[in-house]
Amino acid sequence: MDLQTRAKSAGLWSPQLPEQLGGGGFTLTQASALLEAAGYSLLGPLALNCAAPDEGNVNLLEKVASESQRHRYLRPLARGEVRSCFAMTEPAPGVGSDPRGVTTRATRMAGGWLLTGKKHLITGADGAGFGIVMAATGNGPGDAVTMFLLPTANEGWHLGEHYRTLDAVSVGGHCVVTLADAFVPDEDVLGEVGRGFHYAQVRLAPARLTHCMRWLGAAQRSHDVALARATTRNLFGRTLSDHGMAQALIADNEIELAAARALLRQATWDVEHDRDAGVASSRAKVFISEAVGRIVDRSVQLMGGLGTVHAEGPADGAVARTYADVRAFRIYDGASEVHRMSIAKRAARAAQGNESRAAT
Template identity: 65%
Template sequence: MGFDFTVTARTAQWRDRIGEFLRDQVIPAEQQAFAAGVDDALRLRLQAAARQAGVFAPQVAEDLGGGGFAFDDVAVLLEEAGTSLLGPLALGCAAPDEGNVHLLDRIASPEQRDRYLRPLAAGQVRSCFAMTEPPPGAGSDPSALRTRARRVDGGWRVDGVKHLITGAEGAAFAILMAAGGRPDGQGSTMFLVDTDTPGWQLGAHARTIDATMVGGHCEVRVDDLFVPDEQVLGEPGEGFRYAQVRLAPARLTHCMRWLGAARRAHEIATDRAVTRELFGSPLADLGMAQQMIADNEIDLHAARALLWQTSWEIAQGNRGTESSSRTKVFVSEAVGRVVDRAVQLCGGLGTSDDLVVGRIYADVRAFRIYDGSSETHRMSIAKRAARRARDRRTG
């Protein structure tokens, strides 16, 4: 068995160009963006610059105007993009659009590709993914969907309430998940909904600790919303199956981006540790600081190794359901530890936006919850392990 972690020449070239682009054009925009807020005007300006630099949308297929990289190569490039909180936005690889592009590329009809996928992949519009609901509706348990779809002449009527819908304000369309769709009323269905459709009602923004997401995290009410048959994504009743097409890769692309952010926080902290003197010596020479630096190095390298392995499995055509759960739990918790230690190493300034570390700390915390909480993934991993143990005993 051979293991080859060699980065191809083309991938290395793109990685280096992305790094240069971020240093020259994106990182200088961070402080103003933190102060004024991240909006579509900034997104469009940065994405135009990324196209000019030849680094836009590395994860998107070439026929859609992207880099056309395989998923294991994408792991390298999206980590680099994540070294600025504005990097994924600039490169067109930020959530939720990145995951929606992947899903539409796999599922959409030819007409839907032209109407929704192509403008989204090109960064001409934004989108959102409307699945999460207020309790007792769908959250970590998608099967708890309370938004319902019912058949009517020429299409469907949908009613329900969604919340924490990322990027909803200003999105041109949504991928809306609703229960129902099969003849017996079971299953779930995905709908492509233009957000100017009557019955789509944008509500309040949740006041969350993260602050670098265009369009916020919003409540959406769906009130007697009519969706024509041609805007059903895939087959009615198969929404849960299609969600897996999106969710496993999207978990991993989150891991890629946040690994880059954690690496940036660690580099800022270590730069500070070798230049700041305390008690007569550089901070980096003090034992407790050295332990934090070493533990960060270990967490970063272990997270990257696991992420690359799982990304390779996806690139080989594996569904990656269980391996992506393992990776999501480990990476989300490892990057949280790395950034937390970086804050500690930076002292008081580490809690501020001035060193960027504080902003990363606030933004990364939610990663242990969205795309499946750590607890939900652990439950799934444990159930699979127990099933294998039972099979061994009965086999």
């Protein structure tokens, strides 16, 4: 809490949120440096109120919520008084990589909607004050999907199993949530009925880039910790960083950190200027999620046995922690294969002359 108070007084709280909502009022490009710095520390994103999924939810609500929803959901979230979650994914055969599979149903009734279904892998659900839930409001699964705001105190919201996952970075874990005839009044429909997928993209395009920013910070930290050891550890008569094979690991980390920042800068600019940012954001997400994994893996290797130890004895712990925490980033916010599919489809359409090529 002390760190959060200090972030507020330094004007760094919720970097991207407008100042009238208590945020820093920074553009996405400006926030990029702050979010990367926040990611350098395991506690940084919480201290600056820019951790997932709240950060993505705040920005979505800021763009889409009605005045009453801003008052009841956005403002408490922006002040850090409650946490939230985003509930889309379902156990098979429900929605995952293929967005057409939403099986949670919202049935129309007087004054609102009745939600029934099962979600899983919902980050932060344990302890959240409310969830943003995707449910089908059309005739079949995945048909006319709509977003709903649902307080977790609703008697139809049931928190289920806490999955034991590779990562340990998320407050509130990754949980199963069952919706059993959860009544949502009309005033808690988020945006327009049937436009849930559109709003999901409004949320995801910047949210996957802010994930990239935080993970880049974590990768830089791992690289710095490994460099500190490689430049002081003496092996076979010379410093580890003077051995050619260690130099290759160090150099590849430097190259991929720089390449990741360049791709991120371009995608951030496109999102910020409302340019068609789909391909740029997919390219950045695929490359950075995979590059961060490689950078941290090389850092573990340079560290030797201590690279695998959590913060005990002489180990920094951040390298081992990040190695486990970052793996899932190649799956959430669109698996690498899904982004590659859309990049390739776009390139093929351009080659066939049906579409202009995305800016490079």
